[in-house]
Amino acid sequence: MKTFETYLTDAERNGCIDHRLRLQRGPGGEVRFDIHPVDRDGETLDLEVAGNSLAPFFNAEVAELLEIEGFVTKEDIEEIKRLIRAGLPVPAAGLSRDDVPEPEGDGDTRL
Numbered sequence: 673m674k675t676f677e678t679y680l681t682d683a684e685r686n687g688c689i690d691h692r693l694r695l696q697r698g699p700g701g702e703v704r705f706d707i708h709p710v711d712r713d714g715e716t717l718d719l720e721v722a723g724n725s726l727a728p729f730f731n732a733e734v735a736e737l738l739e740i741e742g743f744v745t746k747e748d749i750e751e752i753k754r755l756i757r758a759g760l761p762v763p764a765a766g767l768s769r770d771d772v773p774e775p776e777g778d779g780d781t782r783l
Contacts, residue, residue: 676719693705706719
């Protein structure tokens with residue numbers, strides 16, 4: 673998952689300094705937002721706010737759309753959820769269990 677800083681510096685490198693930020697609320701009232709370049713193609717980043725800290729979150733609506741369009745499978749989505757719950761990095765392209773360590777702890781994989 674790309675950091676907020678990397679997102680901004682990559683966008684700046686591509687000539688984009690204006691961004692749209694859209695507030696969202698998680699199911700438990702969490703403050704979340706997505707950010708996307710204004711009036712141009714570019715990457716969208718989904719983040720959750722906790723005080724002054726930012727963390728990625730799993731956007732189930734986007735995942736469902738990707739699955740419907742055939743970009744990912746239900747298994748891909750479940751693997752992404754598992755990685756996020758475990759605090760492990762999500763590969764940018766292609767999921768391979770061989771490349772990602774198993775989570776430590778009690779094995780609880782609920783969201």
